[in-house]
Amino acid sequence: MAHVVIIGGGFAGVWSAAGAALARGDADLRVTLVAPNEHLVLRPRLYEPEPDRATVELRRILGPIGVEHLRASVSTIDTGRRVVVADGREVGYDRLVLAAGSALVRPRDLPGAERLFDIDTLDGARRLTDHLRDREDCTTVVVGAGFVGLEAATALAARGRVLLVDRADTVAEPLGPGPRAEIEAALDELGVARRLGTTVTEVGDGYAVLSDGTRVEADAVVWSVGMRASELTRQISAELDHLGRVPVDRRLRALPEVFAAGDTAAAAFDADHTVMQACQHAVPLGKVAGYNAAADLLGRPLRDFTPGPYVTCLDLGGAGAIFTRGWGRRVMASGADGAAIKQRINQAIHPPVDDAAEILAAADHVYLDLPFFPRDEETTAPVA
Numbered sequence: 349m350a351h352v353v354i355i356g357g358g359f360a361g362v363w364s365a366a367g368a369a370l371a372r373g374d375a376d377l378r379v380t381l382v383a384p385n386e387h388l389v390l391r392p393r394l395y396e397p398e399p400d401r402a403t404v405e406l407r408r409i410l411g412p413i414g415v416e417h418l419r420a421s422v423s424t425i426d427t428g429r430r431v432v433v434a435d436g437r438e439v440g441y442d443r444l445v446l447a448a449g450s451a452l453v454r455p456r457d458l459p460g461a462e463r464l465f466d467i468d469t470l471d472g473a474r475r476l477t478d479h480l481r482d483r484e485d486c487t488t489v490v491v492g493a494g495f496v497g498l499e500a501a502t503a504l505a506a507r508g509r510v511l512l513v514d515r516a517d518t519v520a521e522p523l524g525p526g527p528r529a530e531i532e533a534a535l536d537e538l539g540v541a542r543r544l545g546t547t548v549t550e551v552g553d554g555y556a557v558l559s560d561g562t563r564v565e566a567d568a569v570v571w572s573v574g575m576r577a578s579e580l581t582r583q584i585s586a587e588l589d590h591l592g593r594v595p596v597d598r599r600l601r602a603l604p605e606v607f608a609a610g611d612t613a614a615a616a617f618d619a620d621h622t623v624m625q626a627c628q629h630a631v632p633l634g635k636v637a638g639y640n641a642a643a644d645l646l647g648r649p650l651r652d653f654t655p656g657p658y659v660t661c662l663d664l665g666g667a668g669a670i671f672t673r674g675w676g677r678r679v680m681a682s683g684a685d686g687a688a689i690k691q692r693i694n695q696a697i698h699p700p701v702d703d704a705a706e707i708l709a710a711a712d713h714v715y716l717d718l719p720f721f722p723r724d725e726e727t728t729a730p731v732a
């Protein structure tokens with residue numbers, strides 16, 4: 349029987365599995381998801397105080413739709429022989445979807461790097477939570493004032509003093525000037541101190557040293573800078589983008605028998621942008637890549653990836669959240685209104701479970717359809 353293999357059990361892998369099951373219908377086709385994890389981790393929620401709540405059991409999604417789960421890590425992709433090696437075992441495929449995601453790049457040469465915390469993975473977020481659990485009035489240093497660093501810093505502000513450090517001269521440099529004033533105001537409201545044009549050069553027991561030589565108190569130093577796609581991308585393509593992602597066409601094909609989705613795929617958003625390494629894009633990329641992998645084997649028409657509108661929603665802890673539209677990130681809602689939108693998004697990214705019809709219907713409905721996700725010219729531009 350023909351076989352679709354999906355590498356990865358994050359948003360892109362799970363939705364690839366559902367997309368492949370949708371395209372399969374009643375046809376004979378085996379679909380296997382290979383990933384070491386038992387749970388889908390809702391990474392966008394890992395800044396929350398109880399990270400274990402941000403998980404969904406994979407068996408509750410894959411079981412009802414007849415997708416096998418091989419709990420293993422892939423080390424090798426042999427595109428010539430159409431085989432992947434998972435925990436030393438060879439698994440043959442007819443179509444492959446690479447959805448192995450991304451990971452934080454931790455600094456190698458920083459003295460005390462082993463003491464750094466992060467909220468990139470469930471284990472990382474648990475470690476930080478456990479470390480701070482019984483401490484009162486903690487002092488934390490957050491390195492990186494981008495999206496993840498801002499969510500970490502504003503969440504940690506509820507626990508005590510926070511110092512936000514960034515090499516750039518402004519906060520939220522990757523988000524551009526659109527939301528900056530609102531973010532600065534939120535940081536002021538929460539009393540989050542900033543040291544810009546600076547980084548951390550050493551981490552010790554209860555302290556951090558900054559690049560200007562200052563030594564600051566720190567119960568924990570949280571690293572949030574730099575995301576890179578899985579190294580497996582190198583086995584698919586010699587030409588990767590600056591985030592280590594594989595170039596794909598509008599059907600998300602990287603090679604004749606290999607598709608890519610989520611944080612491993614450099615798919616075009618429009619003539620000027622590639623997709624972000626974001627759940628917002630990983631979900632529809634997965635749905636389309638998985639569908640196409642199965643449809644290609646079954647001789648059925650493939651789907652184009654036509655992105656939904658680009659939005660961002662940044663949680664700012666006790667100062668609410670901001671919701672922006674378009675690549676200029678124009679602020680549409682902030683404070684409590686923004687927080688209400690963030691809450692709805694965090695619910696909407698939780699996939700349906702236990703009910704095959706509901707899971708497959710969601711896979712067929714490629715984009716999140718929420719009232720605050722407008723489809724208009726400002727946020728959606730045609731792919732050239």
Ligand SMILES: Cc1cc2nc3c(=O)[nH]c(=O)nc-3n(C[C@H](O)[C@H](O)[C@H](O)COP(=O)(O)OP(=O)(O)OC[C@H]3O[C@@H](n4cnc5c(N)ncnc54)[C@H](O)[C@@H]3O)c2cc1C
Binds near residue numbers: 391626
């Ligand atoms: C703190 C935080 C906040 C975020 N906030 C937002 C937000 O507000 N909005 C937004 O859109 N995005 C947000 N993101 C980004 C979003 O979480 C990612 O873009 C999304 O998780 C990517 O999904 P993915 O499936 O491509 O990859 P991942 O989530 O990285 O999943 C990859 C999967 O592949 C598996 N895997 C890896 N290597 C192998 C291997 N060799 N063999 C087998 N399996 C493997 C992993 O175990 C995992 O199951 C946030 C991320 C973080 C960390």
